[in-house]
Amino acid sequence: MLGITRQTITKDGKYYILLFIALLPLPLAGDYVTHIAIMIMIYSVTSASLNILVGYTGRLSLGHAAFFAIGSYTSTLLSMNLALNPWLGIIVGGLLAALFGLVLGIPSLRLKGPYLAISTLGFGIIVQLLLINLDWLTRGPIGIPNIPPLPGGMIDLKIKSNFFYVALTVFILIIFLLGLLIKSRVGKILIAIREDEDAALSIGINVSLFKIFAFIVSTFFAGVSGGLYAHYLRYISPAMSALSESIHILSMTIIGGIGTTIGPLLGATLITILQEVLRPYLEYRYLIYGSLIIVVMKYFPSGMHALLQVIIKGVRK
Amino acid sequence: MNDVSLNVKEHDIFGIIGPNGAGKTTLFNIITGFYKPDSGRILFNGVDITGKKPNEIAKLGITRTWQIVKPFLGMTVLDNVLVAIYVKKGILRGLSEHTAIEKAEEILEFVGLSHRKHVLSEALPQGERKRLEIARALATEPRVLMLDEPAGGLTNIEMDEIIEVVKKVRESKVTVVLIEHNMKVVMGLCDRVIALNYGKKIAEGTPEEVAKNEEVIKAYLGERFYVES
Numbered sequence: 001m002l003g004i005t006r007q008t009i010t011k012d013g014k015y016y017i018l019l020f021i022a023l024l025p026l027p028l029a030g031d032y033v034t035h036i037a038i039m040i041m042i043y044s045v046t047s048a049s050l051n052i053l054v055g056y057t058g059r060l061s062l063g064h065a066a067f068f069a070i071g072s073y074t075s076t077l078l079s080m081n082l083a084l085n086p087w088l089g090i091i092v093g094g095l096l097a098a099l100f101g102l103v104l105g106i107p108s109l110r111l112k113g114p115y116l117a118i119s120t121l122g123f124g125i126i127v128q129l130l131l132i133n134l135d136w137l138t139r140g141p142i143g144i145p146n147i148p149p150l151p152g153g154m155i156d157l158k159i160k161s162n163f164f165y166v167a168l169t170v171f172i173l174i175i176f177l178l179g180l181l182i183k184s185r186v187g188k189i190l191i192a193i194r195e196d197e198d199a200a201l202s203i204g205i206n207v208s209l210f211k212i213f214a215f216i217v218s219t220f221f222a223g224v225s226g227g228l229y230a231h232y233l234r235y236i237s238p239a240m241s242a243l244s245e246s247i248h249i250l251s252m253t254i255i256g257g258i259g260t261t262i263g264p265l266l267g268a269t270l271i272t273i274l275q276e277v278l279r280p281y282l283e284y285r286y287l288i289y290g291s292l293i294i295v296v297m298k299y300f301p302s303g304m305h306a307l308l309q310v311i312i313k314g315v316r317k
Numbered sequence: 318m319n320d321v322s323l324n325v326k327e328h329d330i331f332g333i334i335g336p337n338g339a340g341k342t343t344l345f346n347i348i349t350g351f352y353k354p355d356s357g358r359i360l361f362n363g364v365d366i367t368g369k370k371p372n373e374i375a376k377l378g379i380t381r382t383w384q385i386v387k388p389f390l391g392m393t394v395l396d397n398v399l400v401a402i403y404v405k406k407g408i409l410r411g412l413s414e415h416t417a418i419e420k421a422e423e424i425l426e427f428v429g430l431s432h433r434k435h436v437l438s439e440a441l442p443q444g445e446r447k448r449l450e451i452a453r454a455l456a457t458e459p460r461v462l463m464l465d466e467p468a469g470g471l472t473n474i475e476m477d478e479i480i481e482v483v484k485k486v487r488e489s490k491v492t493v494v495l496i497e498h499n500m501k502v503v504m505g506l507c508d509r510v511i512a513l514n515y516g517k518k519i520a521e522g523t524p525e526e527v528a529k530n531e532e533v534i535k536a537y538l539g540e541r542f543y544v545e546s
Contacts, residue, residue: 005414185403185411192389192400199387202349203401203457204375259391 002184009180016176023168027161034160040272041171042229047252047264048178049221054250055259056182057214058194059108060117063124064222065245067097069131071223072230072240073138076147079231086150090227097223098216100127105215109208124246131238143237150231163232170228174221179261181217190214194259244286251289255296257305266304318343318354318516325461325509330483330493332507332524336536340516341496342384345465348494349381350374361461378460382450384469384496390439394449397438398424401456421456428452428482444475451482455491462486464495468502480505500528512536 027034050064074096075089084092104123108116131138138144150157150166157163181187193200193207200207230236239245248271256267271289278285300306318340325331333341346352348359350371358367366374375381389397398421406412412420425431428448433441438449447467454462467483468476476499483506487493497503503510503524510527512520514536520527527533 002409185408188392188396188400189403189408191392192397195389195391196387198351198371199383199389199453201351201371202375202381202383202387203453204372204380204404205400206372 002186004180004184008183012176012179012183016172016179020168020172024165027164031160034164036272036276038160038164038167038232040269041167042225042232043249043252043268043272044265045171045174045225045228046222046249047256047268048175049218049225050249050253051258051260051264052178052181052190052214052218052221054253055263056187056190056194057211059211059214060113061120061218062117062243062246062250063104063120063122063127064218064249065243066124066127066241067101067219067222068226068229068245068249069127069236069238069241070097070100071226072236073131073144073226074223075227076144076230076236077137079148080144086148086227086231090224090231093227094220094223097226098220101215101219102212104219105212108215109211121243121246124241124243128238128241131241138238141238143235143239145235147230147234147236149234167228167232174224175261175265178221182261186210186213191259247286247289251293255289255292255303257300257303260302260305262308263303263305266308270304318347321511321513321516321518323511323518323521325492325494327460327492328487328490329508330487330495330506332503332510333494333496333513334498334503334510334527334533335513335519338515339513339536341513342465343516344513345381345463345496348374349379349463375457375459378458379463380454380457380459380461381463382447382454382465382467384465386443386446386450388438388441388446388449388453390437392438393434394425394430394436394438394441395421395434397449397453398456401453405457424452424456427455427485429478444471444478447471447475447479448482451479451486455486459491461492461494464493466496466498468497468499476502504528 023037026037046064046068050061053059053061071090071093074093075086078084078089078092079086104120108119111119132141150163152162152166155162157166189205189210192205193210197207226240252267252271253264254267255270256265257263274288275285278288296303321344333344335341343352347354350369350373353368358365360366361377361379366377389400392400395418399417402417402420403411406417411417422431422434425434428451430445430448430452433445438446441449451464451467464483467479471479480502483493483495495506507524510522510524511518512527512530512533514532519532519536520530
């Protein structure tokens with residue numbers, strides 16, 4: 001179906017299973033490393049979701065954190081106020097984020113380049129202001145603490161090493177699915193639209209429909225990763241929708257390698273580790289991200305992914 | 318564009334000529350839905366297609382190529398054609414992947430690009446890019462293929478290759494409408510030709526008739542250089 005052959009699934013699947021197995025013993029390295037790994041995996045999903053938009057349909061979004069925040073607030077509020085199972089809450093959070101994605105996607109069909117970027121920027125600010133000012137619902141700027149953890153039956157998912165395996169499974173599954181989507185017929189059509197919109201129209205591609213589809217998929221997974229984040233850290237605040245957060249996610253995607261499957265994972269890993277290393281110099285972090293983005297755009301337009309390929313080729317020789 | 322009417326017969330090769338800025342590409346853009354006409358109608362097999370979207374017009378069977386070629390650069394030659402096949406045959410169900418690839422290879426063979434199928438299209442020289450665009454357009458199984466300067470900017474050898482491809486397209490019962498500056502191409506291929514100047518039709522007929530037409534020669538060379546012969 002969708003032009004994905006069984007060979008692709010088994011071939012790709014093998015790599016993801018290998019990655020899964022390789023990461024299994026990680027919690028042995030202690031709680032701190034486990035925590036960083038969980039954050040990397042959550043942000044990998046967010047960054048990969050943004051990559052659908054930026055990397056495969058060529059649309060710059062400066063408001064992706066808003067969808068992350070919508071996912072996390074939805075899941076949090078549903079679990080706290082209506083006692084909804086957080087697992088279900090995460091899915092509902094993704095769906096609501098996707099609904100907003102659709103609402104933002106339709107008007108932004110007419111916008112290109114910087115104009116689209118500005119509209120997504122505006123969206124992020126609106127969401128942040130709503131989260132701050134709808135305090136009867138969101139508890140305003142102080143945020144929401146004590147969010148219920150994911151229920152794990154017999155297993156206590158408040159323990160980091162246990163949550164790690166949940167995050168790992170979800171992460172591998174989503175990355176695998178997004179990878180397949182890109183290799184599918186739909187993925188090829190998205191790439192065609194990115195490469196040349198007019199040419200895509202001229203061979204009968206309903207460009208608007210696919211762009212909206214990309215918006216929906218992208219924002220859905222941003223919402224899901226937001227939900228995962230909320231039930232892991234168990235504290236959320238309106239700052240999650242800030243422009244700086246969107247740029248944080250965008251840096252991961254760009255530095256890792258836009259339009260590549262593993263780029264977002266590399267980017268999320270680098271940026272998350274950098275953030276830890278640079279913790280004493282937190283106020284300079286965007287200075288460093290900014291410089292990194294400039295260097296990457298200038299010398300490695302396809303990011304760390306390209307760098308990795310060069311290294312692999314070198315090793316093989 | 319003003320007051321241009323043209324009738325293209327099925328299975329003809331129909332040429333549009335005219336000096337730069339005459340409105341040839343504009344006419345293409347109007348027919349294929351990229352521009353909307355202020356007035357007038359476009360009929361395709363008796364059905365009014367005026368004001369339809371470009372992708373809808375492509376689905377109906379009119380597919381175009383571009384004066385400045387627009388291949389999907391980051392994709393392989395094969396994928397360029399495959400995408401068009403997916404769109405034509407359906408994404409969810411449609412052809413099996415195996416059949417789709419076979420069909421794409423067949424089309425690449427037709428335009429003489431099968432040896433390049435796994436190359437990224439950005440690596441192709443101009444002549445091959447033009448043929449790739451024709452291949453991609455053919456993959457949509459058009460009834461009318463609209464070529465915007467298929468021989469523009471090509472070497473003589475590349476031009477001969479394109480001419481051969483266009484002849485084969487006609488043999489496969491696809492109507493061709495082409496814009497061309499090169500008279501060798503126009504004379505060698507077209508059954509009928511119209512000439513445009515300043516958005517108006519100034520001549521219509523067989524290539525020979527149009528080439529001898531006073532207005533056409535004036536349009537190309539200017540009033541001063543037209544000498545009564």
